[in-house]
Amino acid sequence: MVFSEVDLLPLSALQHLVYCERQCALIHIEQVWVENRFTAEGRIRHERAHEARSESRGPLRIARGLPIRSLQLGLSGIADIVEFHRATSDLSPEMDSGPPSETEPIALPEIAGMWRPYPVEYKRGRPKSHRADEIQVCAQAMCMEETLGGHIVEGALFYGKTQRRKVVRFNTVLRDLVRKTAAKLHVLIENGVIPSPVFEKRKCQECSLIDVCLPEGLEKRRTVWGYVKRHLFVVE
Secondary structure, eight states: OOGGOOOOEETTHHHHHHHHHHHHHHTTTTTOOOOOOOHHHHHHHHHHHHHHHEEEEEEEEEEEEEEEEEETEEEEEEEEEEEEEEGGGGGGGGOOSOOOOOOOOOOTEEEEEEEEEEEEESSOOOOOSSSSSHHHHHHHHHHHHHHHHHHOOEEEETTTTTEEEEEEEOOHHHHHHHHHHHHHHHHHHHHTTTOOOOEEEHHHHHHHHHHHHHHHHHHHHHHHHHHHHHHHHHOO
């Protein structure tokens, strides 16, 4: 299936969906947004990444706030940073410290030479137990492949707490996960139904929407109602 421009959904919604389906629905269906310390820190970090000027350092060009989209995935968004490394065919091998050679070089408009793209997504915290961040940066790479051509095999996540990069390989398993998550996102948004809450203490307490979502109270209410139905409305 190929989506039209008007059907594109925010690429950032993939991360919301992996983190919590209810959170994703509240944000992208009900248009609810509440900021807390974590979201504010993340927003500021993204704004700084996007506002800084693009730059050139010899065999390296850095694009910031790059608009991207994929009609195959039905997604659009902005990549924090994309490094374009001059391909070794234009340089002596010792000067090329960029992406793996499997990343296919591409031509850039009005810029001489061939370049290997390397997306870098900035995150405020630490590496997570789930794959939301990896899905997001891989989706960015897949969008760039569709727009710019070529094949990108690797990117990175930069975490503010550790001040380190985590290398992400865009293998078949991760790419399939991106496609499945994007398809699931479109179904969720098209159906327009807000999923019931599932209370997970740590995750819910860190969510900025906790006072809107009310996961603990609503889940308990649902459990009590289920008990009442089972014990008081039994048809013999």
